[in-house]
Amino acid sequence: MNAKLITAPVVALDVMSGDGGPAVAIAAADIAAERYPRLSFLLFGKEAVIAAELAKHPRLAARSKVFHTDDVVLMTDKPSQALRRSRTSSMGMAIGAVKSGEAHAAVSAGNTGALMAMALFALRTMPGIDRPALAALLPTLKNDSVVLDLGANTECDADNLVQFAVMGAAFARTVLGLERPRVALLNIGEEEMKGTEEIKEAAAMLRGADLPMQFEGFVEGDKIGQGDVDVVVTDGFSGNIALKTAEGTSRLVIGLLANAFRSSWLTQLGYLLSRGALRALRAHLDPNAHNGAVFLGLNGLVVKSHGSANERGIANAIGVAHDLIVDSVGTRISHDMASFKAHRPADAPAA
Amino acid sequence: MNAKLITAPVVALDVMSGDGGPAVAIAAADIAAERYPRLSFLLFGKEAVIAAELAKHPRLAARSKVFHTDDVVLMTDKPSQALRRSRTSSMGMAIGAVKSGEAHAAVSAGNTGALMAMALFALRTMPGIDRPALAALLPTLKNDSVVLDLGANTECDADNLVQFAVMGAAFARTVLGLERPRVALLNIGEEEMKGTEEIKEAAAMLRGADLPMQFEGFVEGDKIGQGDVDVVVTDGFSGNIALKTAEGTSRLVIGLLANAFRSSWLTQLGYLLSRGALRALRAHLDPNAHNGAVFLGLNGLVVKSHGSANERGIANAIGVAHDLIVDSVGTRISHDMASFKAHRPADAPAA
Numbered sequence: 001m002n003a004k005l006i007t008a009p010v011v012a013l014d015v016m017s018g019d020g021g022p023a024v025a026i027a028a029a030d031i032a033a034e035r036y037p038r039l040s041f042l043l044f045g046k047e048a049v050i051a052a053e054l055a056k057h058p059r060l061a062a063r064s065k066v067f068h069t070d071d072v073v074l075m076t077d078k079p080s081q082a083l084r085r086s087r088t089s090s091m092g093m094a095i096g097a098v099k100s101g102e103a104h105a106a107v108s109a110g111n112t113g114a115l116m117a118m119a120l121f122a123l124r125t126m127p128g129i130d131r132p133a134l135a136a137l138l139p140t141l142k143n144d145s146v147v148l149d150l151g152a153n154t155e156c157d158a159d160n161l162v163q164f165a166v167m168g169a170a171f172a173r174t175v176l177g178l179e180r181p182r183v184a185l186l187n188i189g190e191e192e193m194k195g196t197e198e199i200k201e202a203a204a205m206l207r208g209a210d211l212p213m214q215f216e217g218f219v220e221g222d223k224i225g226q227g228d229v230d231v232v233v234t235d236g237f238s239g240n241i242a243l244k245t246a247e248g249t250s251r252l253v254i255g256l257l258a259n260a261f262r263s264s265w266l267t268q269l270g271y272l273l274s275r276g277a278l279r280a281l282r283a284h285l286d287p288n289a290h291n292g293a294v295f296l297g298l299n300g301l302v303v304k305s306h307g308s309a310n311e312r313g314i315a316n317a318i319g320v321a322h323d324l325i326v327d328s329v330g331t332r333i334s335h336d337m338a339s340f341k342a343h344r345p346a347d348a349p350a351a
Numbered sequence: 352m353n354a355k356l357i358t359a360p361v362v363a364l365d366v367m368s369g370d371g372g373p374a375v376a377i378a379a380a381d382i383a384a385e386r387y388p389r390l391s392f393l394l395f396g397k398e399a400v401i402a403a404e405l406a407k408h409p410r411l412a413a414r415s416k417v418f419h420t421d422d423v424v425l426m427t428d429k430p431s432q433a434l435r436r437s438r439t440s441s442m443g444m445a446i447g448a449v450k451s452g453e454a455h456a457a458v459s460a461g462n463t464g465a466l467m468a469m470a471l472f473a474l475r476t477m478p479g480i481d482r483p484a485l486a487a488l489l490p491t492l493k494n495d496s497v498v499l500d501l502g503a504n505t506e507c508d509a510d511n512l513v514q515f516a517v518m519g520a521a522f523a524r525t526v527l528g529l530e531r532p533r534v535a536l537l538n539i540g541e542e543e544m545k546g547t548e549e550i551k552e553a554a555a556m557l558r559g560a561d562l563p564m565q566f567e568g569f570v571e572g573d574k575i576g577q578g579d580v581d582v583v584v585t586d587g588f589s590g591n592i593a594l595k596t597a598e599g600t601s602r603l604v605i606g607l608l609a610n611a612f613r614s615s616w617l618t619q620l621g622y623l624l625s626r627g628a629l630r631a632l633r634a635h636l637d638p639n640a641h642n643g644a645v646f647l648g649l650n651g652l653v654v655k656s657h658g659s660a661n662e663r664g665i666a667n668a669i670g671v672a673h674d675l676i677v678d679s680v681g682t683r684i685s686h687d688m689a690s691f692k693a694h695r696p697a698d699a700p701a702a
Binding site (some may be wrong): 139220234258260266 | 427492546547573575596597601602603608610615620622626627629631
């Protein structure tokens, strides 16, 4: 593998993004600066606001350059509207810094559709990759699992799914530290005959491939939470439905639990005694702990934070960017795609 | 509406189906017989085994006719294998009794694919319905919601989705007792521009339609658990992924909760004090409480119970069959489809 070792990673941060605004984004960058002593920042947004926040964080200030702009992409902007402001908005300028090579990754907590459109337009897909995919970590009973695509592509063909599998495995090797991640395609049954033609064809291609992963065939939605596979591959529609349904169900069960504890003085006492353990449960499921979805497959790294993330959440998203830079995930993906192409069966049967 | 009032409903029960076997199925039928004094049963399976179980349940025995067969569809049988045994298997014979008019609904806890194939082959779709859909109830923070299709159709066009919406609304009116259910299409965003062409087209058709429902546009996966809509409409692939992911996440959170309570003697004491409330929480989420998925859109009712359902679970599935019979859900669907066709906009824009 022909990786350039990056020892002084630089992150371009869209300071104006996220529900918490610049105060939260800057505080998050400061947490990340403490965690990663070699990491430095390019900060994009309103200079006066950034300066006021940086004054509170001298450690971060010493490792940051500020780039002023008044233009901010709103959560309500359509991707087409945002694209026109690629050079003027804090989001667009952060991506531009990755394109020009000044930064190794861009991080934003802003409008997902706009971020995706700008990132794709500016950075283009890597050789061998037809479409980028949005990947993130989901909590399970065991270790976290990678799920992709989470919404970048509404419809996917077999080649797209195979590329997602390669990218997801590379991501898992970096972020989960696994040598040979277990990879499966999300499906409505585990038998070979189940699912769409695209999925069956992708499975046939992955079964025959010589890749640094353990291909496990199909997995159903109820198995994601068990953590029996490390990478769950699906199209962006189903992936988004699965991710959101999992988040919603988590909230539902925790909401019902809160009601249950409120039901009598006895259960309230029970709650007081169990509080510490319940806090640990909530922490395990907290989206902030798993924050940082990555657009994989572009010529440059772009990390999306939850809009509602807190300081720790955005710091985790910056941490994901840091790890992917240092581990040269892009080089891993190119390498695996090249090796896969070389070994691709001439006529993979649509099993 | 031209409904024949059915005052003496008859359910055809596939006694040999389900993980619990005939003992659980017969005990379940007895619970249902107690709940619904006018309900009677046709029982299909091994006569000797059924007779032995019926001896324990004289109330049920007095209201049952037994039809002997040795042939049982296995969970591992492919739909094509099962289809060949439509006349000889307990599952096929139960469906046959609906076709011949001897029973008003068939209930089975067996192989879903086989049940669907046999039901479609024997009963055919209703006029105006191109494909049947599998519908079931999901627990939410408020009332239960209907979700369909849960896996009968891997891919769907706009017409299918519109028909599912009509059928799901009719189902909600019967099972949830709502006059004007709120109906939404499952999507990856709530904005009109989001999603596949099929979904956008279905939304345009439903927006203009004069139907006994409140069409709410799009809903995302994380909103299912909130219970803000009564009917969630989607294709069988996404619906199955959403249902299974919700089940898996429920189990994940409850598993983590059990671990949390086990972590110290203090939390164990907390658990003891909160036990009653936690039992209520588990009951709210218990699949047995929501058991009974229905194949809608056929010329006859077929209800699928969870294979792992207990006596109470299968009794609930029989209860769903009972309510749908008494409420003439089939007539409701025909009526609504006919009225929808009459009002269908000549050229619905693909918004």
